[in-house]
Amino acid sequence: MASQDTSFIPDMPPGPLDTYRCRVSFDWKKLKLIFEDKDMLQLKMKVWETLLSDHIFHHLPVTPSSEEQKRRAALQLAKFHQFGFYSNEIMNNKYKKKTRCMMTINEATAALHMDLSVKFALGIALCTNTVLSLGTERHLPFYKATWTGEILSCLALTEVAHGSNTKKMRTTATYDPKTQEFVIHTPDFLAAKCWVGNLGKTCTYAILFAQLITADGECHGLHAFVVPIRDPKTLLPYTGIIVGDMGEKLGLNGIDNGFMMFQNYRIPRESLLNKMSDVTPEGEYETCFTNPQQQLGAALENLSTGRVGIIQESSNTLSHAVCIAVRYSAVRKQFGPNDNDDELAIIEYQLQQWRLFPYMAAACTMKVFVSLFTDQYLNCVEETNCGGKLRRLSGMVAEIHAMVSACKPLITWTCSSAIQECREACGGNGYLKASGLGDLRNNHDAKVTYEGDNNVLVQQASNWLLRQWRSVNDSENKKEVASPLQTVDFLINAGEILQKKFRGRVKEDVMSHNFVEEAFQWMLCWLLRSTEEKYQANLLATNNKFHAKNSVQVYLARTLSLVYAQNNVLVYFWKRCSDNSLESSLKSVLEKLYLLYGLWCLDQNLTVLYQGGYACGPELSNLVKDGVLYLCSALKDEAIGVVDALAPPDYILNSVLGTADGKVYDNLQAAFFHNPRGMERPSWWNEIVPKISSKL
Amino acid sequence: MASQDTSFIPDMPPGPLDTYRCRVSFDWKKLKLIFEDKDMLQLKMKVWETLLSDHIFHHLPVTPSSEEQKRRAALQLAKFHQFGFYSNEIMNNKYKKKTRCMMTINEATAALHMDLSVKFALGIALCTNTVLSLGTERHLPFYKATWTGEILSCLALTEVAHGSNTKKMRTTATYDPKTQEFVIHTPDFLAAKCWVGNLGKTCTYAILFAQLITADGECHGLHAFVVPIRDPKTLLPYTGIIVGDMGEKLGLNGIDNGFMMFQNYRIPRESLLNKMSDVTPEGEYETCFTNPQQQLGAALENLSTGRVGIIQESSNTLSHAVCIAVRYSAVRKQFGPNDNDDELAIIEYQLQQWRLFPYMAAACTMKVFVSLFTDQYLNCVEETNCGGKLRRLSGMVAEIHAMVSACKPLITWTCSSAIQECREACGGNGYLKASGLGDLRNNHDAKVTYEGDNNVLVQQASNWLLRQWRSVNDSENKKEVASPLQTVDFLINAGEILQKKFRGRVKEDVMSHNFVEEAFQWMLCWLLRSTEEKYQANLLATNNKFHAKNSVQVYLARTLSLVYAQNNVLVYFWKRCSDNSLESSLKSVLEKLYLLYGLWCLDQNLTVLYQGGYACGPELSNLVKDGVLYLCSALKDEAIGVVDALAPPDYILNSVLGTADGKVYDNLQAAFFHNPRGMERPSWWNEIVPKISSKL
Known part of the structure; x- marks a missing residue:
């Protein structure tokens, strides 16, 4: 421990905190390496440095409109993909090392832009994971395209009237053996999918959870489907889907949380993520064999x-x-x-x-x-x-x-x-x-x-x-x-x-x-x-x-x-x-x-x-x-x-x-003096002047 | 009590709450009149009705920029003055009745737009009150013009380095007997006035608290002065004052909280609010007689x-x-x-x-x-x-x-x-x-x-x-x-x-x-x-x-x-x-x-x-x-x-x-479907499409 190298951690700059800093009895860098693994800390620092090299990741002094926040988060996500943080070096590791690195990249991203990290976590990490665990080989192209950022996905589970109680979800996917399609339908607004991150404005696909119903009318419970939502060339939603953004939230406005209703919208049979269970072309529901440990x-x-x-x-x-x-x-x-x-x-x-x-x-x-x-x-x-x-x-x-x-x-x-x-x-x-x-x-x-x-x-x-x-x-x-x-x-x-009693003095x-x-x-x-x-x-x-x-x-x-x-x-x-x-x-x-x-x-x-x-x-x-x-x-x-x-x-x-x-007061002074338009006369001054004219 | 008239309170509309509403064992309107005085409730309702008659007071579905929030609050304040809620009927009452009404108008305003109520409370109510209690006859024109909305004022006390400890304020007002003026000065940024509501963009006067110093160098403590800040015709600040808006806050962004520094800025001797103490033209500091009860x-x-x-x-x-x-x-x-x-x-x-x-x-x-x-x-x-x-x-x-x-x-x-x-x-x-x-x-x-x-x-x-x-x-x-x-x-x-013990069972x-x-x-x-x-x-x-x-x-x-x-x-x-x-x-x-x-x-x-x-x-x-x-x-x-x-x-x-x-779900549906641009393709769609084009 004593020999641990902390030289890669930059020193603290001098300033008013020195009064207290010099009283500290331990080496803060060594404490830092108790809070954070050295390799992971270095990975974090690399992610931060890389992100900050592009101005789209810089902080803005004035909060942009919700709409602009969504635009920036979308552009950040595209750039994030380009940076290729998930290098082969990382992804070729075994599960544990690989996942730990991915988690660290997420932590670093979240600390800089929580919006971006949520967009990535939902649209890429969660969706690809779901496809891996619930899908089969035929879903690999979707998996790959999501992972490389060619398509942006979302995960649609929550409905307007049901969140915690997932069993009561009412969106249906009814199998039609004639066309070998599932017909997705939303009975009413209460069953509209909502709170779906990336759905509001940007995603092209959704992983949708719906009640699977076979032609005999039997309901087999919630299943997941890969559903195309928007034309990837135009970002216009397909006919049969009503989709939109839920509007402003208390925070995380860079995320386009969306709602969606289906009107007998048809998707191919193969859209079902079919590792655990499947529907045959003829419409038979069957459960598949899977390894219980892996499950x-x-x-x-x-x-x-x-x-x-x-x-x-x-x-x-x-x-x-x-x-x-x-x-x-x-x-x-x-x-x-x-x-x-x-x-x-x-x-x-x-x-x-x-x-x-x-x-x-x-x-x-x-x-x-x-x-x-x-x-x-x-x-x-x-x-x-x-x-x-x-x-x-x-x-x-x-x-x-x-x-x-x-x-x-x-x-x-x-x-x-x-x-x-x-x-x-x-x-x-x-x-x-x-x-x-x-x-x-x-x-x-x-x-x-x-x-x-x-x-x-x-x-x-x-x-x-x-x-x-x-x-x-x-x-x-x-x-x-x-x-x-x-x-x-x-x-x-x-x-x-339980027999013990406190007898301290x-x-x-x-x-x-x-x-x-x-x-x-x-x-x-x-x-x-x-x-x-x-x-x-x-x-x-x-x-x-x-x-x-x-x-x-x-x-x-x-x-x-x-x-x-x-x-x-x-x-x-x-x-x-x-x-x-x-x-x-x-x-x-x-x-x-x-x-x-x-x-x-x-x-x-x-x-x-x-x-x-x-x-x-x-x-x-x-x-x-x-x-x-x-x-x-x-x-x-x-x-x-x-x-x-x-x-x-x-x-x-x-x-x-x-x-x-x-340097709190220097920072405050800079913030006040550089506050955009802060020292300018307001552009709307002439709208209020006639109303406040001194007669003194 | 039983005979109290509650007919002026509108009934509740029917809907899903009826299930519980019909179980209530008492008359909610009568309970309301325990929570609120009848006259005051009617006054509130009148204020709300009047304000809502002008669209500038309506709520917006999308949060405007901070700058736009300030503009709206300024226009609301002007309109608020025009509505003349402080009618003669109210203002001719005795102190208690009058103040209670003013407080009620403030409560009603605050419930609709907290920003507006704060702007009024600080810029008009607090400033006029301060002039009344600390000023004399010569400040009456200022008092009246503030009250009628001809001028907008602010109260500047807090400094960057001192809030709670007012004794340590460092802005000075030094009397110059030669010109019979006070010279206002801010020694450094730490003594800049800050958090002053209405100061950032809109006020034309400030009631300023500064350490009064006589020509002999003696400091007589904090005193209040009426100080012109901006030209009321142009809203441009006067030379010798550095003034600006502090920037975004966690809320209340309609209020232009400002900061201000003085550079040997001169104001006439008569600017001192001189009920308790005064400085003679020659520069003698003197304490004035005042009624102790009133004080x-x-x-x-x-x-x-x-x-x-x-x-x-x-x-x-x-x-x-x-x-x-x-x-x-x-x-x-x-x-x-x-x-x-x-x-x-x-x-x-x-x-x-x-x-x-x-x-x-x-x-x-x-x-x-x-x-x-x-x-x-x-x-x-x-x-x-x-x-x-x-x-x-x-x-x-x-x-x-x-x-x-x-x-x-x-x-x-x-x-x-x-x-x-x-x-x-x-x-x-x-x-x-x-x-x-x-x-x-x-x-x-x-x-x-x-x-x-x-x-x-x-x-x-x-x-x-x-x-x-x-x-x-x-x-x-x-x-x-x-x-x-x-x-x-x-x-x-x-x-x-203290001898008592709980012996309940x-x-x-x-x-x-x-x-x-x-x-x-x-x-x-x-x-x-x-x-x-x-x-x-x-x-x-x-x-x-x-x-x-x-x-x-x-x-x-x-x-x-x-x-x-x-x-x-x-x-x-x-x-x-x-x-x-x-x-x-x-x-x-x-x-x-x-x-x-x-x-x-x-x-x-x-x-x-x-x-x-x-x-x-x-x-x-x-x-x-x-x-x-x-x-x-x-x-x-x-x-x-x-x-x-x-x-x-x-x-x-x-x-x-x-x-x-x-009707929670109807309201949610309306909010989602009417969310401005919520169902539109984003205007920036073509910035992200090249980056997410499906190869599936």
């Missing part, structure tokens, strides 16, 4: 790739927001011990530390968690490709799905609240577009409800957790936890864990990994037991599983999933902290960050600990809160080093408040 | 008018957000007990109720609180004008200032989180601009940091609270609380209150006004005692008041202020509930709303109640949480009635998800 892996990938991408991007966004606010706080001064003295940098105020540092700790722990977890996820998919033992693989797939379902909500919500706190912590200046925080917020905001609404996903995680709980407490098969990734193997000791009693681990395990066991008990009681009273489940969500199942996600983040991060080759200066700051995030989470969940009887009296609350404040204060002189390690280059961060040199 | 009232008005406006507007914004999400939840269906049955409206889910109804209860309680408190505030200012007893008045002024300082943060933050929850509760559709929630968020967001940063204001409230605590516990003058508005008179019984033990009152009083006493104890301990350890105060903010003083604000909201609302003339159906729903907001606040503060020993064991937490869920369920069939009472007309709410007829 498992494909299912996991289809469900998870987007969500893993989201947690990667969100942990970056969170880091960027924190970086802006912490740097600003080290430069901005306001008030001081008395009127004559110099004022204090606002980072000196306990309140400001408490508002920001827990989010900084969250950013660090989540970055590390996401990176380690991604490895595990990719290993798992790779294993399904090599064909491991089915039972073990299906256990792993289920556990990974549960983790993603809990962590995507935790990380995206933490990111949302962090952005808002950072925006407020920068005062009025955080409200300037030039702060960068508004764009972070508006573009991030979609993530809490797309690719699985957070409030729906947490239920999937708690369902899995409850299954594990039941299997541990099953009197027949006691002590079986299907947790190959060991995220809940402590449940075997639930009886013992001094700071050291909470400032330890052991305490954090114990408290989290206790909470998880207690929440599981309480959820299950309430569920069973409800079931007994109503005899209705659906209602019984709905009425344990608030306060119980929902909290359970989020605490489970917090615990995963902490456990994975702690593994990284415990690496014996770590320099002691790094180890020391990592442990502080671990404890801060851990105690801060516990502080939010204190009621559970009191309600369940783990604690009684003032000590636990006092010690946890004192611990948080102690850690804030202990991290004050390290914070600039920590955010330097989290920070991307200035042109990616794109904030006048957060540049590496800390 | 008190003027100070209160200067500090509070903007903030009272903010809590009025925020309680409306909060209501609008809740109205959109609750109506949508009653129409949107997803999942159901089993796949074959009809799906359930999402309002049926406990989780959705729990996410939205507490905010609905907050909206109701806050609307009523704000209305009653505004009355009190206006009475207080009126009393200062009539000259009451100085001691009593200054007590009242201090208490009102404390209330505003606590309630502005509480209400604006509640509004922010409500908007976000409502946006998420509408799923992806909440992310559409057409949902209206994005504009609510972006325009509201400024309020948490302007007119007193929330985190700074809460400290002013806690300072006042601590003074009351000390005066109660002062062994010399025991039992004196300077709380003429009785918001903390229970502190006299603090000893007794059944639902009824928490579902009562008595319990909520007791728990809140206990929390306030405990937080006060704990804050004071920690402050004294810190003071003893550091001998530094500044540091001692800073280190009691987190967890203590900050929580104290917010709990104080919650308690005020609850106490005022309860007063309204206790009105004996209320119909029982209204009383019943109001009590549920009171309890829901009260228990929900307590749930957030449970740790305090456990930590301080008010409770031990699971009962309190269980009962409070069960109470919240019980109330959510009890309000489910009333919710549509409640939001109908909160809702403004559809064209004000401006949301496809929240129209009174509940």
